[in-house]
Amino acid sequence: MESKIKVPGQGEKITMQGETLNVPSHPIIPFVEGDGTGRDIWRASVRVLDAAVEKAYGGEKKIEWMEVYAGEKANEVYGEAIWLPDETVQAFKDYLVGIKGPLTTPVGGGIRSINVALRQELDLYACVRPVQYFQGVPSPVKRPEDIDMVIFRENTEDIYAGIEFKDGTPERDRLRDFLMNELGVNKIRFPDTTGLGVKTVSKEGTERLVRAAIQYAIDNGRKSVALVHKGNIMKFTEGSFRDWGYDLAKREFGGKEIDGGPWLELPNGIVIKDVIADNFLQQILLRPTDYDVVATLNLNGDYLSDALAAQVGGIGIAPGANINYKTGHAIFEATHGTAPKYADKDVINPSSVILSGEMMLRHLGWNEAADLILKALDKTIQDKTVTYDFARDMEGATQVKTSEFADNIIANMDSVK
Numbered sequence: 001m002e003s004k005i006k007v008p009g010q011g012e013k014i015t016m017q018g019e020t021l022n023v024p025s026h027p028i029i030p031f032v033e034g035d036g037t038g039r040d041i042w043r044a045s046v047r048v049l050d051a052a053v054e055k056a057y058g059g060e061k062k063i064e065w066m067e068v069y070a071g072e073k074a075n076e077v078y079g080e081a082i083w084l085p086d087e088t089v090q091a092f093k094d095y096l097v098g099i100k101g102p103l104t105t106p107v108g109g110g111i112r113s114i115n116v117a118l119r120q121e122l123d124l125y126a127c128v129r130p131v132q133y134f135q136g137v138p139s140p141v142k143r144p145e146d147i148d149m150v151i152f153r154e155n156t157e158d159i160y161a162g163i164e165f166k167d168g169t170p171e172r173d174r175l176r177d178f179l180m181n182e183l184g185v186n187k188i189r190f191p192d193t194t195g196l197g198v199k200t201v202s203k204e205g206t207e208r209l210v211r212a213a214i215q216y217a218i219d220n221g222r223k224s225v226a227l228v229h230k231g232n233i234m235k236f237t238e239g240s241f242r243d244w245g246y247d248l249a250k251r252e253f254g255g256k257e258i259d260g261g262p263w264l265e266l267p268n269g270i271v272i273k274d275v276i277a278d279n280f281l282q283q284i285l286l287r288p289t290d291y292d293v294v295a296t297l298n299l300n301g302d303y304l305s306d307a308l309a310a311q312v313g314g315i316g317i318a319p320g321a322n323i324n325y326k327t328g329h330a331i332f333e334a335t336h337g338t339a340p341k342y343a344d345k346d347v348i349n350p351s352s353v354i355l356s357g358e359m360m361l362r363h364l365g366w367n368e369a370a371d372l373i374l375k376a377l378d379k380t381i382q383d384k385t386v387t388y389d390f391a392r393d394m395e396g397a398t399q400v401k402t403s404e405f406a407d408n409i410i411a412n413m414d415s416v417k
């Protein structure tokens with residue numbers, strides 16, 4: 001099939017030297033615009049990212065953007081029902097670092113998640129979602145400023161991986177019969193209408209995620225890493241996640257038991273602890289300062305990241321990254337989805353993708369441009385010129401469009417520099 005990707009005439013690939021990224025001054029970075037509100041958000045975000053780089057480096061550095069296609073736009077561009085073209089996956093592999101907007105996944109039947117597929121194809125095992133509060137953002141809790149957490153969500157395993165068999169299919173019948181006849185699973189109801197899913201959690205998958213979380217805590221001077229799980233019920237998946245996490249912290253990071261365990265303290269004072277997921281959900285509302293870096297399984301991480309985002313103002317301001325720390329592959333993306341009811345209305349909050357871009361710039365070592373984005377976004381919120389989601393609960397706010405919000409951030413870069 002003829003390639004639809006136009007490689008920019010200028011710019012170079014980002015490469016990996018050992019375990020370090022080698023970033024040219026004009027890196028080629030693939031992007032997927034995204035479905036639904038992705039279009040408005042990307043249009044606004046790319047202007048903010050380019051302006052930050054231009055203002056921080058005066059033209060010495062520049063991102064050469066390369067559009068690659070996935071989701072609904074891939075169907076349009078390739079002219080058939082192709083959701084994730086091979087050349088898109090290959091481009092993310094070849095160029096190492098990319099960014100994407102949200103992509104639609106139908107509920108029930110239809111295609112499986114392209115977002116999940118990309119994470120699996122590139123083995124982007126850590127989904128890193130920082131949750132921080134920007135002063136002035138309306139929040140449903142009394143002290144949102146107490147929330148400062150970074151979620152490390154395992155990104156390639158668990159029930160989220162989609163090993164499922166629909167009721168009434170021969171595959172479901174075979175798996176059910178195997179469970180009942182070969183493994184003696186006969187104490188639960190198994191009506192014919194049962195759908196079956198498989199939850200996979202491995203030691204290797206757990207260790208590389210927990211290792212990344214602890215390393216992040218060490219590198220960033222954080223206080224604790226909490227292993228969040230439902231290991232009392234799912235003993236050999238979520239329970240093992242907890243046990244393997246503690247073992248790794250002892251073996252590789254010198255963790256010593258506090259008062260006979262299971263909590264540990266690392267030589268630099270970082271506490272490794274664990275908490276059962278339902279309890280965690282109430283504690284983050286009541287005592288968020290008890291939590292800092294969080295390491296958790298895939299589905300828990302999905303739920304927790306939206307819940308925590310709500311506490312600091314909503315998923316409109318919740319960024320993220322999907323990273324493989326060994327290969328250097330990374331795709332940055334917001335926590336939220338396509339929010340289809342707002343598509344093409346130029347109203348949605350672009351902050352999550354802008355902040356995902358900010359994380360990407362920091363990942364490249366372009367901290368000056370990243371800092372500029374944070375400061376300018378902060379000022380824009382302080383000025384109370386915000387999109388509908390913040391304006392509806394912010395006294396004295398002026399509601400602006402997605403594109404205007406981006407204009408204001410760019411304009412504010414000069415005053416905060």
Ligand SMILES: NC(=O)C1=CN([C@@H]2O[C@H](COP(=O)(O)OP(=O)(O)OC[C@H]3O[C@@H](n4cnc5c(N)ncnc54)[C@H](OP(=O)(O)O)[C@@H]3O)[C@@H](O)[C@H]2O)C=CC1
Nearest residue numbers: 102103104105106115315316335336337338339348349389
């Ligand atoms: N990584 C990805 O690509 C993801 C894709 N999805 C997919 O997106 C589709 C829609 O999912 P859905 O469950 O509705 O979740 P969404 O995250 O798309 O939207 C849920 C609600 O969150 C609020 N919201 C979302 N984005 C923003 C934003 N940028 N600014 C302000 N508010 C925002 C809106 O709330 P309000 O109505 O209050 O204004 C919106 O109605 C599904 O197909 C799903 O699979 C979902 C999550 C991640």
Ligand SMILES: O=C(O)CCC(=O)C(=O)O
Nearest residue numbers: 104105113115116302335
């Ligand atoms: O892939 C999807 O459609 C949903 C993904 C999601 O909710 C997430 O990554 O947080």
Ligand SMILES: [Mg+2]
Nearest residue numbers: 302303306335
């Ligand atoms: Mg989600």
